[in-house]
Amino acid sequence: MTVGLEQYIAVSAALFAIGFFGVLRRKNTLVIYMCLELMLNASNLALVAFSRYHGGMSGSVFVFFTITVAAAEVAVGLAIIVALFRKRQTVQVPDLNALKN
């Protein structure tokens, strides 16, 4: 079976599904962040594959922007997690229920 666009899209979708499952299933804020990164990577792979098979550069440029924004997002998100940890001494989602009820 020769590798074409379909295979890349299938891998991308599978990676997105795994990341999505992790976000729903895990309780540790840091691991949820890692699963978020997996989902971003899945979308990057789809963009690069479409860009390659389309013959243009736009997809690759978008991936460049995605990577930049993801890096900024990780920095801010981890700072928020550290600030939260200082206040509540935990990173487990079920214990962070200040807004419940």
Added chain:
Amino acid sequence: MTDLFFYIFATLSLGAAFGVVFSRNPVNAAMYLILTFLGMASLFVTLEAYFLAVIQVLVYAGAVVVLFLFIIMLLDVKDETQHRVKPLTWVASVIGFALLIVGIVSISSSDNIKATASTLPDAAGASLKNFGYELFTTYQLPMQVTGFLLLIAMIGVIVLSKKVKTD
């Protein structure tokens, strides 16, 4: 030959992604995350996006995962304690996962993708020079906005991590 590499690296990425989701220790999850990113970088190489592969290794596998490991070790996060998962959460995650699988199948069997997949244009337009040209002409404004975004993120992190005065 390229096909073989594709299957090897795709399996590596997906297996490592499962490792991220299912490993109890956050440090192990971060290590599996590095493997996933390296697999993705190799997939970028098979797609002839060499610059993006380098960026992927430098920014993701280098900077981002190191930041994750630093925070994990700074906060001394323990293995995940066994929380009771509510049945409704289980149902929701399984249904969501199943819907995404349906999405995979329907997308990969789409006629449009099958039509594109047979005609691969040569990668003459994918050089780094063209990438830079495109970035600084067509995408000049988004480029500047991205720089501004990084500045805002930097200021935000400094403000967030300043010691809060408790009185």
